[in-house]
Amino acid sequence: LGPVRLRRTVAAADRLARADGIAAPRIGVCGLNPHAGEGGLLGDEERDLIDPALERLRADFPGVSSCQPADTLFARALRGEFDAIVALYHDQ
Numbered sequence: 001l002g003p004v005r006l007r008r009t010v011a012a013a014d015r016l017a018r019a020d021g022i023a024a025p026r027i028g029v030c031g032l033n034p035h036a037g038e039g040g041l042l043g044d045e046e047r048d049l050i051d052p053a054l055e056r057l058r059a060d061f062p063g064v065s066s067c068q069p070a071d072t073l074f075a076r077a078l079r080g081e082f083d084a085i086v087a088l089y090h091d092q
Contacts (some may be wrong), residue, residue, distance in 0.1 A: 003053045006088075010054075013084040014061050020083075024063055028082035029054060031067035050088075 010027060017025035031046045046067040057064055063083075068076075070087065077085055 003056075006050065006053050006086075007057060009086050009088070010057055010061055010064055013086050014063075017083040022083045025061075025083045026063040026065075026081065027061065028065045028073045028077055028085045029067055030070040030073050030085065030087045032088050 010029070013027045014025050017027070029050070032050060033045060051066050054064055054066055065082070073082070073085060076082060
């Protein structure tokens with residue numbers, strides 16, 4: 001997992017949503033660790049690597065979220081809160 005791959009994946013999700021007619025895609029990002037690391041309790045990749053990279057990506061993709069727990073992110077997407085999901089969590 002690196003910033004280049006994360007950018008490429010977020011960009012692909014953005015293109016997919018735009019191809020579906022969504023002008024300003026809202027992209028949810030699943031955390032890598034269970035419960036998105038719980039602030040470092042279950043892993044520190046979200047806090048130390050992924051969220052800072054996502055923060056930088058917001059300049060180009062303002063609708064991208066910070067790392068979210070996968071167990072709730074998909075339900076939130078089904079309720080319309082997100083247009084696309086980037087799933088980089090531990091169970092994939």
